[in-house]
Amino acid sequence: MSKPESHVTNFVRDVIEADIAAGKLTSEQVVTRFPPEPNGYLHVGHAKSICLNFGLAQSFGGQCNLRFDDTNPGKEDQEYVDAIMEDVRWLGFQWAGEVRYASDYFDQFYAWAQELIGKGLAYVCDLSPEQASEYRGWATQPGKPSPFRERSAEENLDLLERMKNGEFDEGSRVLRAKIDMASPNMNLRDPILYRIRKQSHHQTGDKWCIYPSYDFSHGQEDALEGVTHSICTLEFADHRPLYEWFLENLSVPAKPRQYEFGRLNLDYTVTSKRKLKRLVDENHVAGWDDPRMPTIHGMRRRGFSARAIRNFCGSLPVAKSDGVVSIAQFESAVRDDLDKHAPRAMAVLNPLKLVIENYAEGKQENLKAANHPKEDMGERELPFTREIYIDASDFNEDSSLSRKKFKRLVLGDYVRLRGAYVIKANRVEHNAAGEPTTVFCELVENTVGEDPPEGIKPRGVIHWVSASAGVKATIRVYDRLFLNASPDKGEEDFLTHINPDALKILDNCWIEPSLATAAPEASFQFEREGYFVADRFDHSASAPVFNMTIGLRDSWSDKV
RNA sequence: UGGGGUGUCGCCAAGCGGCAAGGCACUGGGUUUUGAUCCCAGCAUUCGUAGGUUCGAAUCCUUCCACCCCAGCCA
Numbered sequence: 001m002s003k004p005e006s007h008v009t010n011f012v013r014d015v016i017e018a019d020i021a022a023g024k025l026t027s028e029q030v031v032t033r034f035p036p037e038p039n040g041y042l043h044v045g046h047a048k049s050i051c052l053n054f055g056l057a058q059s060f061g062g063q064c065n066l067r068f069d070d071t072n073p074g075k076e077d078q079e080y081v082d083a084i085m086e087d088v089r090w091l092g093f094q095w096a097g098e099v100r101y102a103s104d105y106f107d108q109f110y111a112w113a114q115e116l117i118g119k120g121l122a123y124v125c126d127l128s129p130e131q132a133s134e135y136r137g138w139a140t141q142p143g144k145p146s147p148f149r150e151r152s153a154e155e156n157l158d159l160l161e162r163m164k165n166g167e168f169d170e171g172s173r174v175l176r177a178k179i180d181m182a183s184p185n186m187n188l189r190d191p192i193l194y195r196i197r198k199q200s201h202h203q204t205g206d207k208w209c210i211y212p213s214y215d216f217s218h219g220q221e222d223a224l225e226g227v228t229h230s231i232c233t234l235e236f237a238d239h240r241p242l243y244e245w246f247l248e249n250l251s252v253p254a255k256p257r258q259y260e261f262g263r264l265n266l267d268y269t270v271t272s273k274r275k276l277k278r279l280v281d282e283n284h285v286a287g288w289d290d291p292r293m294p295t296i297h298g299m300r301r302r303g304f305s306a307r308a309i310r311n312f313c314g315s316l317p318v319a320k321s322d323g324v325v326s327i328a329q330f331e332s333a334v335r336d337d338l339d340k341h342a343p344r345a346m347a348v349l350n351p352l353k354l355v356i357e358n359y360a361e362g363k364q365e366n367l368k369a370a371n372h373p374k375e376d377m378g379e380r381e382l383p384f385t386r387e388i389y390i391d392a393s394d395f396n397e398d399s400s401l402s403r404k405k406f407k408r409l410v411l412g413d414y415v416r417l418r419g420a421y422v423i424k425a426n427r428v429e430h431n432a433a434g435e436p437t438t439v440f441c442e443l444v445e446n447t448v449g450e451d452p453p454e455g456i457k458p459r460g461v462i463h464w465v466s467a468s469a470g471v472k473a474t475i476r477v478y479d480r481l482f483l484n485a486s487p488d489k490g491e492e493d494f495l496t497h498i499n500p501d502a503l504k505i506l507d508n509c510w511i512e513p514s515l516a517t518a519a520p521e522a523s524f525q526f527e528r529e530g531y532f533v534a535d536r537f538d539h540s541a542s543a544p545v546f547n548m549t550i551g552l553r554d555s556w557s558d559k560v
Numbered sequence: 561u562g563g564g565g566u567g568u569c570g571c572c573a574a575g576c577g578g579c580a581a582g583g584c585a586c587u588g589g590g591u592u593u594u595g596a597u598c599c600c601a602g603c604a605u606u607c608g609u610a611g612g613u614u615c616g617a618a619u620c621c622u623u624c625c626a627c628c629c630c631a632g633c634c635a
Contacts, residue, residue: 009574037635072634129633139562139631174633184563186631195633214635238564238630260565262628267571273635315583317573319566322628326571329584339597346594373597407595416593449593461593527594556595 010318012052012259016060016229030062031227034088034095035218037069038080038202040273041288041295042087044309044330048264051313053231054093063096065225070103071217073201081202083288087296091306102217103203105224109212110164112220112250113175113193117156121249122193123149124159125176132174135181136189142182143189149178163196166209170196177216179245187242191215219243223252230256233263234322262322264313267485269294269327270494284498285481291547292481292502302478303523303533303549308337327480334550338523338531343371346382346418346463347511347526347546349475351389353467356423358442359386364469367448369419380514383469384420389510394462395439397428407460409439416458418527422447463527465510473511473544475532477504516541523549 020027032053036046057064066088070076085099116122125148127135137143151159160175162168175194183189193216200206222230230243237260247255265271270279271294279285279293288295291302299309312333316325365384371377394408394415401410409415414424421443429438444452452458484490484497515524518534526532530551538545 035635039635069635075634132633133631136631141562171633186563189631192633197633211633213633218635234565235629236635240564262566315572317583319573321566321573323566323572326584329572332584335596344594373592373594418593420593422593451593458593460595463594525594525596528596529594530596552594552596554595 010261011320012229012231012261012318013056015259016056019228020060025228027060028062029228030057030060031065031096031225032057032062032229032231033065033067033222033225033227035067035069035221035232036084037072037075038077038084039072039075040080040277041083041297043271043273043276043296044266044269044294044299045264045271046087047091047296047309048313048316049231049233050088050091050093051310052261052318054088054095055314056229056231057096058093062228064093065097065100065227066095067100067221067225068102068203069214069217069221070101070201070203071211071214073197073199073211076202078202083297087300090300091296092310100221100225101203102212102221103201105217105221106204106208106212108224109217109220112246113160113212113216114157115250116177116193117153117160117175119249120153121178122156122175123151123178124156124163124173125149125190126173129171136186137181139184139186145181146176146190149190160194160210163194163210164208166198168196170198172196175210177245179242185238185241187215187238188245191242215239215242216246219246219256219258220250220252222256222258223247223254226254227256228254230258232258232260234260234320236260260320261318262320264316265322265324266294266327266330267324268480268482268487270482270488272488275488275494278495279481282495284495291476291478294481300521301533301536301547303338303521303531303547304334305337305341305523307341308334311337324486331550335531335553338525338549340375342523342525342531343377344369344373344527345371345380345512345515345524346465347473347475347509347515347529347532348389348391348463348465348470349477349506349509349529350392351465351508351510352392352395352436353438354388354390354395354423354464355438355440356386356388356421356443357426357440361386364466367420382419382512382514383466385466385468387467388417388464389467389470390417390439390462390464392436395425395428395436397436403459408462410459414444414452414456414458416447416461418461418463420448420464422452422456422458461528463529465512467510469513470510471513471516471544473509473516473546474505474507475509475546475548476535477506477548478502479504511544511546515546516544518544525552528552 034053054064125146174192176190179188194210197211289297289301366381368379369382399412423441423443427440428436431437479502482497483499487497488494523533531549532546535545
């Protein structure tokens with residue numbers, strides 16, 4: 001169930017509402033589409049587009065199509081098609097009807113190309129790419145008409161047919177629209193409609209030797225599918241006149257309208273399919289679904305819930321400016337969601353053994369612990385034993401530390417074990433390096449769920465795991481992939497900003513037994529540490545593996 | 561440079577002639593068996609710049625400035 005998150009209004013929504021108010025269409029007739037090219041994995045920027053397009057359709061009671069813009073077979077792959085469908089579904093959306101492909105319409109596009117030729121609005125051009133570029137002119141300088149611009153319709157039709165039949169080499173000829181070589185908008189200087197590509201296509205195989213350009217496809221695809229509001233990113237604004245030119249000059253069944261909004265940029269993040277592909281191809285990450293990646297696959301494995309991503313995207317204004325959103329804003333949405341929905345549990349990442357000397361050896365109490373402090377999520381059994389682990393950073397031998405500065409265990413003082421007893425540290429054993437190895441404590445009787453007697457004031461509450469009943473686990477701790485807020489802005493290669501410590505593998509962690517049997521992809525809050533998810537692929541009860549999604553908000557550590 | 565787009569708090573932004581929403585971040589304070597959550601309070605006499613119109617402008621007009629996009633047989 002993905003109920004539409006509360007949407008702040010935005011200009012696209014306003015346009016649709018105005019269209020409905022003007023009687024141009026009914027609410028149910030609103031049709032949008034998400035049109036990815038299957039040339040890479042989707043990332044957080046696409047998530048915004050998905051949420052916008054599907055969200056708009058959903059809230060108006062209309063429909064949203066998933067359509068692959070597969071007009072360039074050389075860069076595309078079925079692997080990407082499959083991953084994209086999985087991502088859209090995982091985000092909680094369902095496209096209307098079957099998945100669509102631009103390639104479904106190739107025959108129609110071809111007929112339309114012939115129509116344009118018949119109207120004297122398109123021609124086959126034999127200029128080489130270099131020559132074409134010269135002829136195109138410059139910003140301040142109009143282009144020159146191609147010497148092939150005035151070929152007869154018959155000749156053009158014949159040439160196009162032969163291009164289609166594979167009679168010519170790649171790059172030797174293209175079909176162009178005849179528009180205006182002097183237009184200040186470069187996109188109108190006789191844009192390319194078809195180019196020769198003797199490549200097999202992931203959907204159509206070897207049927208075609210020529211493939212339509214984005215411009216000669218997109219508006220017509222929208223028209224064919226009855227898309228009413230075609231939403232794309234800012235860089236396509238210059239293409240809108242072309243988009244409309246085709247709809248104007250072709251016998252299309254409908255006249256969709258294009259609207260542009262600013263794509264999502266996040267600081268400390270790279271969102272360019274090319275750069276993400278480099279990270280994968282050059283092995284800087286373990287793959288497209290590496291939890292450090294801003295891909296939807298990566299975010300999923302990291303433990304960022306679909307709901308959190310949806311909430312985040314829904315909270316983003318849709319505007320025509322291209323700003324950079326702070327990653328903190330995304331993290332805030334993630335914490336907000338996980339705080340409400342993730343059950344609590346305890347895990348010790350850097351164990352320090354603690355022996356409770358006044359607790360019998362071999363004794364075990366199964367204490368009850370609530371799974372959530374506010375939501376009703378039931379309770380679980382928490383085994384308490386004589387030997388337990390606490391985090392090494394939760395103990396300090398310096399008993400002169402002020403209670404305000406260190407609300408944890410200190411030699412000679414009391415602390416509350418979360419969900420269990422109040423204990424006092426009496427002495428400590430060290431290793432050769434002088435590091436504490438075992439802390440010997442005593443517990444205060446009758447302090448489970450009860451305040452300690454007058455005079456005993458625990459410094460704070462720390463988490464713990466039974467040494468004998470707990471389970472050993474591997475925990476992967478993640479940090480941001482880049483150290484620079486704008487990794488791809490400077491002169492230098494963005495790879496120079498990679499954070500070498502973005503992944504730390506801790507393989508001597510201890511988790512409470514209830515965690516070992518967690519289902520893959522189940523999220524938890526490890527109390528006082530952060531949010532963690534059982535790895536989608538590597539986690540098992542016998543060898544538990546958790547990924548850190550994000551730490552708890554920490555308003556204290558940098559203040560001391 | 562020609563065309564397209566944008567400039568409002570540290571960041572993202574609402575605002576569409578009537579006297580600067582909201583979120584994130586930040587700063588105080590309260591609650592708390594998570595230094596979490598939650599709660600309460602604070603946070604732009606000012607809207608890229610310079611002029612003009614108006615009783616009144618971030619909102620209208622003009623000038624200038626800055627930034628982004630296009631000049632692929634990519635999308």
